[in-house]
Amino acid sequence: MFTELNIILGFDHLKPPKGQFVLISDSLTDGSFLIHHFLSLYIKGGWKVCLLALAQSFGHYNAVGQKLGVPLTQAREKGQLRFIDGLKCSLQMYTCTPQEGQGENPLRVLRDKKATLRPLYDLVKTQVCSEEGVLDGPTLLLVDDLSVLVSLGVSAKDVSDFMHYCRVLMCPTQQSQGAIVSLVHKDADVEDEENSTLFRHMAYHGTVHLAVEGLSSGYSRDVHGQVTVTFRNVQDPSQSQTRKRRLQYKVEERNVSFFAPGTSRAVL
């Protein structure tokens, strides 16, 4: 959990906000440090977290979590963290023969062209909801990351339908109990139509958008990139629609430091 980012975002670290759909997009760099930030923020805030991990294994999140002071294995045993292992499902999907069938694998869509991400949504629903089918207590759904689904062949439409259903489940309004954080890759130098379409759909859903990119002046060892935070104000049409903040960041071993552009410690 990076305290400077919390101050900028206006998120209280003792009571993380509800009803937010945070979209993280990265271009030519890796924005996954923000996933770790939100994961540790919400776990420390006492929320229930459902982590849909498609890009990395549990060991990765655990190793980083230990550095940030959040013991994920304990959270998982207590039931505060529900982990959906996308790597294992994808591997099983890849190597199973048609005779064995796909069974209960939530990523059936990777083999079966007629299927959608419905089984994955059902799995997420069982993980976050109580028996009645509503959210019990504040819950966060963390998706890392959606571009992997597109690379694996799921169409942007299916992914955006899945996220729409998740949003209706978790945070349809700003007063709902849940929140969603998701990551999409959007590289500026290649034309990846599916990813761009997916990004545009997600941008409509999002209440906060964090765009991570490298510096326009090139690679630097002291400032690793910049984050542009955009707040979408959908409630009050009289005020301006969006509010933007720009920060530069440097990733360190146990922390990421954020600072205003030009005020890096290497420069001052």
Add this chain to the structure above:
Amino acid sequence: MAASMGKGGVTSFQKKSRTKTLQIPGTRPSSHGNQLLVSTGVPSLDHIIGGGIVVGTVLLVEEDSFGNYARLLMKYFMAEGIMTRHPLLLSSAELHPKQLLRDLPAPVSDDIGKAALHQENVSSEKNVEKEATMKIAWRYQNLRTEQPELGAFSQFGHYYDLSKTMSSEMTDTAPSRLFYLPDELPLEEQGMWNGIRNPAYVKLLQSIQDVVREGQFDLTVPQPKDMSRTVLRIGLHSLGSPLWGEQDGGTSHDTSLPHFLHALRGVLRTSLAACLITIPTHLFQDMAFTRRLEKLCDSVIRLESFAGSEKEQNPAYKDYHGLLYIKQLSQANSLLSYMPDCNDFAFKLRRKKFAVEKLHLPPELQDSQQREQDDPVAALKTPSTGCFSISGKSKLDF
């Protein structure tokens, strides 16, 4: 645990380490983070990618136009595996893996000498009878007299001599599993697939899983504590070439290779294995496809050789054979990846060394070049102009 130091002596306090670090010969822990690294076989390449390949990750090498240097890197990787006694898994579709293994560069002779010398010393010590009891230093009576073998095989990173090939006894006795695509999958089956799952990649992944399971490299299966563990080296040469069945030169709609890489990540993250893949990405038409493959691998470097290109004539590059770009570095199990100082590297191939160095522009000397056409620095800065452009400092200016 603080070690108390005497007036100039070494104490017997030993730091109790809470984490069980695996002691595997041929590997070393990385400087940031508690990860295990294996050498790529090229010490200068190890240095720029942060020490080596992290065990459990994939290093992707995007091949140069003729594939020579990528094949050379694969040979170094395999040779390093033989020197450190790591089992190998090598797959290839065009030339037989056995042929690749027969052609490995021999280690530079003093490494071999060291290993042979140590073997002799150890065996001669064993022959000496040690029944004389110690009278003064009786505390040391019960300690082991054999030292652990610190031969060349536990050294990290070796130098290889390209003019000699590794002896066949070393390559034949090394534990290896070879995957030659025409042997594993008959040609008829290769042709027919409905576009979703390339059977060649499925067969390859299944054989990787079999080796991991049989060789006990799987970390999820508990092993007896005193069993010596080692790291599996997986080398996938020229994956994604047309011989593997890539149709239409790879577009964003093709999902077999991305799915293979994703499933491979699932296997590697829970195994004691390190993987080097070379892919001829210059054959792919769609940059977005290449970008997706890169995101699914952990570390990515790209080779660009000067052979046959106009850059060969450029005097700024005259010492080097090609450029090397680092596109991505592994971020597995850590918040940040290794950040190199700069990203301009060039490589040159010598007989005994494959050297990767920072690219420096030559200094501008006033007295040497009078005409700007001959200045190599200016030639690097100005982009190449097309045939019909009027501007430019062409020698045929009318």
